[in-house]
Amino acid sequence: MIQLFRKVLCPIDFSEHSLAALDVALKVAQQNDAKLYLLNVAPMPAGAAGFQPVPLDPYPYLEKERQEQLVKLAREKIPGSVRYETLVVNGDPAKQVLGIARSIEADMIVMGTHGRKGLGHLVLGSVAERVVRESPMPVLTAHSKVQVRKAA
Known part of the structure; x- marks a missing residue:
């Protein structure tokens, strides 16, 4: 059997979309x-003067809490036969996903996408879009099956 992918990175933000991506990443692994590498990037708040993130000093308690959440998720979702590692970092999500993918020499990134459009996309941007655009390795994106209904 030819092994196409040896290391799969799956960014997890605990949204339905990232959990759907985890299901796909698990199958690939x-x-x-x-x-399988599960990565959580701690969020940075938007700056008061604009939409640029404000760098924060790392908060060890936040990283510890995120690490505990990630380990719990991994234990619930990943069978014992699959090798995995959990990683938690702070910073710009797209930049960190790309940096970690390079540092672990990932063969593939599997990530969720929220599928925002219009003003939401303009204001919030798209981490997945940036990763797809800048990644030197294949990126597979996934949506959850949850449909958001608009109020009538």
Whole structure:
């Protein structure tokens, strides 16, 4: 059997979309006997003067809390036969996903996308879009099956 992917990175923000991506990443890891890396990037608040993130000093308690959440998720979702590692970092999400992917020499990134459009996309941007655009390795995006209904 040819192993196409040895290391799969799956960014997790605990949204329905990232959990859907985890399901896909898990299948890829199982089919390829690959190691699965779960990554959480702690959020940065928007700046008061604009929409640029304000850098914050790392908060060890936040990283510890996120790490605990990620480990709990991994224990619930990932079978014992799959090798995995959990990582928590602070900073700009797209930049951190790309940086971690390079540092672990990932063969593939599997991530959720919120599918925002219009003003929401303009204001919030798209982490997945930036990762897809700048990644040197394949990126597979996934949506959750949850449909958001607009009020009538």
